[in-house]
Amino acid sequence: xxxxxxxxxxxxxxxxxxxxxxxxxxxxxxxxxxxxxxxxxxxxxxxxxxxxxxxxxxxxxxxxxxxxxxxxxxxxxxxxxxxxxxxxxxxxxxxxxxxxxxxxxxxxxxxxxxxxxxxxxxxxxxxxxxxxxxxxxxxxxxxxxxxxxxxxxxxxxxxxxxxxxxxxxxxxxxxxxxxxxxxxxxxxxxxxxxxxxxxxxxxxxxxxxxxxxxxxxxxxxxxxxxxxxxxxxxxxxxxxxxxxxxxxxxxxxxxxxxxxxxxxxxxxxxxxxxxxxxxxxxxxxxxxxxxxxxxxxxxxxxxxxxxxxxxxxxxxxxxxxxxxxxxxxxxxxxxxxxxxxxxxxxxxxxxxxxxxxxxxxxxxxxxxxxxxxxxxxxxxxxxxxxxxxxxxxxxxxxxxxxxxxxxxxxxxxxxxxxxxxxxxxxxxxxxxxxxxxxxxxxxxxxxxxxxxxxxxxxxxxxxxxxxxxxxxxxxxxxxxxxxxxxxxxxxxxxxxxxxxxxxxxxxxxxxxxxxxxxxxxxxxxxxxxxxxxxxxxxxxxxxxxxxxxxxxxxxxxxxxxxxxxxxxxxxxxxxxxxxxxxxxxxxxxxxxxxxxxxxxxxxxxxxxxxxxxxxxxxxxxxxxxxxxxxxxxxxxxxxxxxxxxxxxxxxxxxxxxxxxxxxxxxxxxxxxxxxxxxxxxxxxxxxxxxxxxxxxxxxxxxxxxxxxxxxxxxxxxxxxxxxxxxxxxxxxxxxxxxxxxxxxxxxxxxxxxxxxxxxxxxxxxxxxxxxxxxxxxxxxxxxxxxxxxxxxxxxxxxxxxxxxxxxxxxxxxxxxxxxxxxxxxx
Numbered sequence: 082x083x084x085x086x087x088x089x090x091x092x093x094x095x096x097x098x099x100x101x102x103x104x105x106x107x108x109x110x111x112x113x114x115x116x117x118x119x120x121x122x123x124x125x126x127x128x129x130x131x132x133x134x135x136x137x138x139x140x141x142x143x144x145x146x147x148x149x150x151x152x153x154x155x156x157x158x159x160x161x162x163x164x165x166x167x168x169x170x171x172x173x174x175x176x177x178x179x180x181x182x183x184x185x186x187x188x189x190x191x192x193x194x195x196x197x198x199x200x201x202x203x204x205x206x207x208x209x210x211x212x213x214x215x216x217x218x219x220x221x222x223x224x225x226x227x228x229x230x231x232x233x234x235x236x237x238x239x240x241x242x243x244x245x246x247x248x249x250x251x252x253x254x255x256x257x258x259x260x261x262x263x264x265x266x267x268x269x270x271x272x273x274x275x276x277x278x279x280x281x282x283x284x285x286x287x288x289x290x291x292x293x294x295x296x297x298x299x300x301x302x303x304x305x306x307x308x309x310x311x312x313x314x315x316x317x318x319x320x321x322x323x324x325x326x327x328x329x330x331x332x333x334x335x336x337x338x339x340x341x342x343x344x345x346x347x348x349x350x351x352x353x354x355x356x357x358x359x360x361x362x363x364x365x366x367x368x369x370x371x372x373x374x375x376x377x378x379x380x381x382x383x384x385x386x387x388x389x390x391x392x393x394x395x396x397x398x399x400x401x402x403x404x405x406x407x408x409x410x411x412x413x414x415x416x417x418x419x420x421x422x423x424x425x426x427x428x429x430x431x432x433x434x435x436x437x438x439x440x441x442x443x444x445x446x447x448x449x450x451x452x453x454x455x456x457x458x459x460x461x462x463x464x465x466x467x468x469x470x471x472x473x474x475x476x477x478x479x480x481x482x483x484x485x486x487x488x489x490x491x492x493x494x495x496x497x498x499x500x501x502x503x504x505x506x507x508x509x510x511x512x513x514x515x516x517x518x519x520x521x522x523x524x525x526x527x528x529x530x531x532x533x534x535x536x537x538x539x540x541x542x543x544x545x546x547x548x549x550x551x552x553x554x555x556x557x558x559x560x561x562x563x564x565x566x567x568x569x570x571x572x573x574x575x576x577x578x579x580x581x582x583x584x585x586x587x588x589x590x591x592x593x594x595x596x597x598x599x600x601x602x603x604x605x606x607x608x609x610x611x612x613x614x615x616x617x618x619x620x621x622x623x624x625x626x627x628x629x630x631x632x633x634x635x636x637x638x639x640x641x642x643x644x645x646x647x648x649x650x651x652x653x654x655x656x657x658x659x660x661x662x663x664x665x666x667x668x669x670x671x672x673x674x675x676x677x678x679x680x681x682x683x684x685x686x687x688x689x690x691x692x693x694x695x696x697x698x699x700x701x702x703x704x705x706x707x708x709x710x711x712x713x714x715x716x717x718x719x720x721x722x723x724x725x726x727x728x729x730x731x732x733x734x735x736x737x738x739x740x741x742x743x744x745x746x747x748x749x750x751x752x753x754x755x756x757x758x759x760x761x762x763x764x765x766x767x768x769x770x771x772x773x774x775x776x777x778x779x780x781x782x783x784x785x786x787x788x789x790x791x792x793x794x795x796x797x798x799x800x801x802x803x804x805x806x807x808x809x810x811x812x813x814x815x816x817x818x819x820x821x822x823x824x825x826x827x828x829x830x831x832x833x834x835x836x837x838x839x840x841x842x843x844x845x846x847x848x849x850x851x852x853x854x855x856x857x858x859x860x861x862x863x864x865x866x867x868x869x870x871x872x873x874x875x876x877x878x879x880x881x882x883x884x885x886x887x888x889x890x891x892x893x894x895x896x897x898x899x900x901x902x903x904x905x906x907x
Contacts (some may be wrong), residue, residue: 085554091723093687093716096814099321103817106717109830112158112206114613122614122654123149124593126622126630127164131171132188134197136662136679136707137623141690144659144701144765144810145621146203150810151760152696153204153238154834160614161206162209162596164199165191169585170248170264173557174514177549183516185194187214191528197680201688204815204830209599213588214516220539221595222588223521225637227532230522234640235510237522237530241351242509244272249550251276256629260381271351271375275874277520277581279508281636285311288635290504291650296646299656302629310628312504319425321346321398323358324407330398333420333502336430336464337491338483341472342448343425344438346398346409347391350374351388352417358409360395367392367411380412389414389437400425402487403473403495412437418506420852430460449474449480462747502714508586515542515557516550517582525569525576534570540578556580560887590633593617593652612648620653624702631656657763660704662695677707689812692713696765696811713791718773719815722808725780726819729801732788741796742787743841749800750841756807757834769811775804798823803835851876852903853885876902880905 104110112120125145128138131651149161168186173536176183191212198205211218220499221506229235243252247267251274281288292304314869316335323330330348330840334340348355350367359367368444372390381387391412395902398409414433415424428438429447437752438445445457451467453459475486489499511520519540521533547561558580559565569576616638631653632789638652661668664675682691693715698705752775759767779800787793799824809816811831820829844865849872851859859881861873873894876882890907 083181085667091720091818093815094684094692094863097202097820098689100814100817103828104830109828109829110153110159110161111206111208112160114158114160118156118158120614121152121159121618122597122616123152123159123161123619124596124617124621125161125163126620126626127166127589127592128194129166129169130187130194132190133193134201134679136677136682137678139201139691140662140695140705141659141686142198142201143695144657144763145619146692146761147696147765147810148621148657148763150204150813150830151834153830154806154810154832156833159537160209160597161205162211162599163195163203163205163207164209164592164596164597165194165212165213166589166592167191167212167214168517168582168588170250170512170516173514173549174248176516183385184214184547190460193542201683202692204813207784209596209832211592212600213518213585213592214453216539216541218595219518219588222583223533223538223540224535224605225641225711226587227521227535228644228646229279229640232640232644234283235277237274237275237277239273240278240509241271241273242276243269244274245269248415248514249445249508251511255487256364264393265428274511276509276511276581277583279510279636281508281633282503282505284636284639285313285503286501287639287650288632289313289503291635291639294651295656298654300624300658303624303631304657306627307632310505310632313501314503314612315501316484317491317497318500319491320401321423321425324397324399324403326358328398330423330897331421331497332423332425333500334547335486335550336427336482337487337497338469338472338475338478338718339430339448340400340402340425340442340487341406341475342429343400343409343426343448344428344444345413345426347415347424347426347434347437348394348409349415349417350391350413350424352587353423354422355394355411358396359411363393363395368489370411378411382416387414389433389440391437392443396781401491401494402613408443408766410437410441413444419500419504421872424842425834426571428462429456430462430464432464435460435462446471487644507683508584508636510587511581512584513556514582515547517585518588520579520581522579523567523569523859524579525572527574528569528571528576531569531571531576535828537570558582558583586629586633589630590637592619593634594647597745598858610872613828615647616651617653619655619657621657621659624658657701659701660699662705662707663708666706679828686712686716687814689719689815693719693769693811697769699766701763702766718776719812720774721780722815722819723822723851724803724806725776725783726801726822728783728798729788729822730822731778731796741799742782745778745782745787745793745796746799746838747841749775749796749803750837753776753803753807753835753837754842759792760807760810765811768807771815772804772807772811773806775800779804802832805829806832806835838866847899849876849899850901851879851882852901854906856885858882858885863899865901868897872896872898872902876904 120573124141130595153159172183174186175186186547226235239611244258245252245262245267247265257269263269314335315338318331318333320329320331335464350371389408394409394411397406399406426434428435428445430449447472449467450470453463453465456462466480469475469483475483481487488499519541523531525531543561546563547557550559565577567576567578594606597614598607601607634652638647639650641647642650664677669676690712694710694712698710756771758766779797783826787797805816806818816829846862847860849863849866859879861875873896886906892905892907895903
């Protein structure tokens with residue numbers, strides 16, 4: 082049941098219907114884009130149309146809209162666009178279970194969300210509206226793919242991939258959470274497929290180094306997660322010869338100083354190298370072990386404390402620094418797609434190697450004396466700093482000196498070189514599903530891979546003749562035989578379209594580039610519009626996208642910059658992450674029975690109260706427990722604002738603010754100044770608190786008869802105008818109503834942000850805290866410019882200080898005029 086209109090006439094739902102058509106008529110959220118004001122580009126991470134808006138949307142878009150409205154109020158020409166990330170597996174699954182076309186489910190949900198956004202008061206420019214599943218959008222996604230393909234940054238290769246047996250599709254490493262599909266929770270398996278990749282590793286160093294320019298503008302945890310995911314390691318490549326094999330096997334190590342401690346050699350059990358190296362007499366044991374490994378996930382294989390397993394391959398490797406022959410093993414704790422898929426094992430100084438050595442009774446040799454316990458006896462490896470021992474002419478060196486010396490000697494002998502490697506792997510973008518962007522490549526028996534010419538884009542999805550779940554784990558597009566068959570663009574012979582679709586993160590890696598060029602059929606992004614608006618000034622969204630979307634977007638922009646299509650190298654100048662909306666300490670879900678329905682909250686309290694509640698609960702990055710907050714309280718405050726502005730407006734206009742009551746004006750200007758500072762820092766909870774204080778101060782003044790004098794009325798008028806202006810970034814419908822009640826014309830959006838007079842912020846007197854031994858004992862009202870000596874004497878003369886000293890002498894007095902005195906007893 083909706084909140085009833087208050088006694089004063091405030092209707093939290095009625096204001097929505099009243100002001101939406103006014104905004105539409107005045108086009109208040111469309112930027113002029115004429116250079117008359119500084120431009121500000123504010124983008125919210127666009128939603129996926131999985132149903133109507135939920136509480137998470139309400140929080141994220143309340144924050145983003147406050148950022149956009151504040152920027153607009155400060156005199157900026159703001160572009161605040163809207164779009165939908167509308168391709169993806171959930172739509173395909175929903176369509177399959179309901180017997181629908183994915184388009185029907187997707188676009189019906191978009192229409193519902195769009196209307197909900199309107200009624201929530203989000204200040205977007207609806208002309209920019211885009212859907213990534215529209216052919217006129219994914220035409221340009223395909224165009225971008227082809228530009229990357231031309232530069233060698235998109236390629237196809239056979240590789241073991243993460244496979245979800247339930248969704249019947251490939252998953253990127255980042256989409257596997259604790260060994261399970263992030264979408265459906267099914268345990269992920271490995272499958273060898275020929276797949277498309279983006280060569281993001283070509284940008285690993287720049288992606289890492291350029292984060293220095295984002296310090297202070299992006300949340301530190303996001304930067305840390307990206308740094309860890311890219312994972313730069315410095316060390317050396319070392320070439321080990323394998324007896325009976327012509328070519329050496331190269332490994333990477335961060336610790337070439339420990340080479341003399343390598344007592345065995347390990348290759349990934351599921352690598353082609355392991356199969357090649359396996360001696361005939363070990364073939365049966367290796368095959369049995371390989372089958373066991375294939376049933377485990379990468380996460381399980383790398384888990385700390387897991388029992389080590391492996392099988393000897395019946396071959397030996399030769400250590401290049403001492404000529405020692407060491408046995409070659411296959412094991413699951415080395416991954417085929419990480420590094421070179423092989424390692425030198427130094428059990429004394431690496432815990433996983435030591436665990437393996439102890440499990441299979443392999444030798445352990447200490448080569449760095451760290452002062453720690455013996456690894457073989459204690460079972461604890463010693464990876465730290467120390468002095469090199471048991472290493473020939475390198476004995477006595479420090480770790481750093483030995484790393485440099487051994488790396489140099491390896492390079493001189495042609496058996497290695499200094500190197501830097503990265504944990505980051507190339508971006509696997511192929512997906513075996515229907516509802517995604519088709520890959521614009523044709524496979525010709527004569528010409529091989531052939532790019533679809535630009536003039537033939539978009540390659541549209543077939544409307545009929547396909548199966549969403551064909552048998553045998555094939556792509557749905559493979560079942561669209563008429564669509565697949567196509568003449569080769571080069572030779573005209575029989576050929577076939579690529580039947581994979583792109584990862585939806587491709588769609589979202591560039592959408593912010595499209596917004597300023599909305600509706601332009603000729604280009605993906607117009608150079609002039611892009612130069613005017615990009616890069617994004619403020620980007621708002623969840624921290625869950627720290628590695629995936631944000632890293633991929635940075636890669637796209639850098640690649641496009643190198644092609645000469647963009648002048649900048651980072652997509653988002655500032656990033657704001659929001660927390661979660663939870664209930665009773667837990668994430669909301671139907672299964673937990675703690676789901677809060679946003680539409681019911683909006684119907685009961687109105688959108689302004691829900692927005693205020695979200696923003697008042699804490700800083701943007703904090704979680705909000707809906708059980709601990711009160712939309713009812715927000716409704717009551719907004720009703721007080723309505724009543725206050727109604728009373729002031731009824732008294733008539735008084736605009737001679739310079740003649741206003743000095744004391745009330747000082748209060749108003751101090752609150753404006755603090756609210757401005759806090760809004761700039763996105764501490765919107767504090768801004769709301771200051772607006773509540775301003776409401777109370779103005780109400781007290783009005784009830785005290787301020788409107789009866791010209792000075793009082795002028796100060797109240799100034800304060801109420803400021804209240805309505807600042808309220809507009811949080812509760813836009815109520816702010817419009819307040820502005821109208823005050824007798825003002827047009828929309829409060831055009832009014833801007835209130836200014837403050839620095840002279841009114843200067844305090845004549847302040848409160849000085851007096852402590853004895855660090856404990857509060859007294860408060861003194863003193864002149865703001867009081868000197869240290871005078872303040873010291875006042876504090877020592879205090880009766881409260883005398884009682885606290887209780888006859889003791891004074892050792893020293895610490896004075897921080899005019900705010901603090903601390904008396905330290907003898």
